[in-house]
Amino acid sequence: MRNAFAAEVTAMAAEDPKLVLLSGDIGNRLFDELRGGYPSQFMNCGVAEANMMGVAAGMALSGLRPIVYTITPFTTTRCLEQIRVDVAYHDAPVVIVGTGSGLSYAxxxxxxxxxEDFAIFRAIPNIRVLAPYDAPSLRKVLSEAVGSGVPTYIRIGKKGEQDLVSNEDAAGIGEATVVRQGEDVCVLSVGTIGPEVIAAADTLKEVHGISAEVVLVNTVKPLDESMLTSLSQRFKAIVTVEEHSKNGGYGEHVSAYLAQQGISTSITCLGTGDKFMHSVGSQSYARAYFGIDAASIVNATQDCLKSVESAAS
Amino acid sequence: MPEAPIQNDMGSLEQIAQMLRHRIIKTSHESGTPHLGSCLSCIDLLVFLYWHILQIDPTDPTNPKRDRFLLSKGHAAPALFQVLAERGFFPVSDLNNYGEDGSLFGEHPPTPSALPGIEAATGSLGHGLPIGLGMALASRISDVPYSVYAILSDGECNEGSVWEAALLAAAQKVSNLTVAIDYNKWQATGRSNEVLGLAPLAEKWSAFGWCVSEIDGHNLNQMADAIEKNRNDPRPKAIIANTVKGRGVSFMEDDNNWHYRIPTAEEVGLAAKELGIEA
Structure with missing residues (x-):
């Protein structure tokens, strides 16, 4: 995804002289084409993220369209006050991009x-929260975000993520993509966890005879309420999956919405637990550790359907 | 185009500063707004910038070519509001509801979209300089000429983001950025050289790659000299302005109780007399 990001930013910079990429001393060689072709539109701000976010806000308040890019914890929690005050309070058109999100750097x-980024950003006014699910989806939301002038946070993966849809079918901001049609249960997949969810849906169908609809979601905030209402009318059970804490995550947001609407559709939320992972390992290992890998999704979806059936009988 | 500076007579500017000192003190009494000491130590710098330096047009506050000013020490907003009103960004009478429910005028500047003349909503320390640096860089990137000025407090230099910004400004040779440090030697609860090791302050900015001058922060002629003599220096500029907290009122000067204290009606009268303002 980060290669797609660099290529898209370079293409956008060629079209828009107001676009400026601020990097926190990462992306060695990644932005060579941008630096070479449009040197005034790239700035390495060093390992000084608080200042970088303030600089971005100042640029945005002066008519530029800055994109701030570094590893997710450093472009979110490291400079959270600058995001809240300089970007959000001023409604400054800054696009904040976190690379290596979730457990990418397990x-x-x-x-x-x-x-924790969804939970934190959800509580900050004015900022939109996006989690594109693959490179085509990233390209689409990135250009929409910069063009919109709305402060936006985009969390992306690292590299090697597979494309789940074609460029034509990729969802823009506020849209979702159905990649598996189903009837028994709907699984809402947020961001780059999509391949695990799709694999789980295929296993559910082939091994267990369960027909799961898979919806790839890329917009965490604002919540797509009309989609949720519509899905709750079609399905008796909804499962959400995200590479993010269950505390304050997308699933909790969906649950709150359904409860407030008096919708009785059963919901199961999968995400990481209230703990740090002290061991190291691959992203697959970390997903299994937190119970958000394909096998865990299969089990949780079956349990969810069983409880719905026993409640009905 | 932004208008040229309107006032070159430093004597008249000193009179304006005295008048605004009185309004700040009176407003503090009426609205219960604190930080008098901090306002009085930087009001001379503010008047100097707004009447003598800044290329601004109060009737066209969003002109892209305007100079930008950031009150990075946002808690001196009571001083900035008086300056902006007197300078014509909004009627002085707008300040009549100062501190009331629903007013825009309180302890810190609101956002630029809420009040003309404000460039950034400061109040949390260490934010104004990075934002100002972004604005100064935007001038170069967009090829729209203007200058950016910021006033920081000495206590504010506790914040790491100030020094992060100082490093980037030096690396990028941001010559259209000028910082004035209101060096009144106090922060909220103690001497600024004792709370953290701030001194030697001029040497610190110089070591960070800035063009530094050190002046009496209540002497407008020294301010003008500091700006003029370094105008063509390619580095970002820092003016260490040695000031007195509470300057202009004998019983407030260098007394840190006036960081939070609100004056009584009697004290407002005494201050007016000292400032040469007719009651």
């Missing part, structure tokens, strides 16, 4: 995990 340990 092998680097919890200092480089980001499992």
């Amino acid at each position: 092998s680097l340990g919890p200092t480089h995990h980001s499992l």
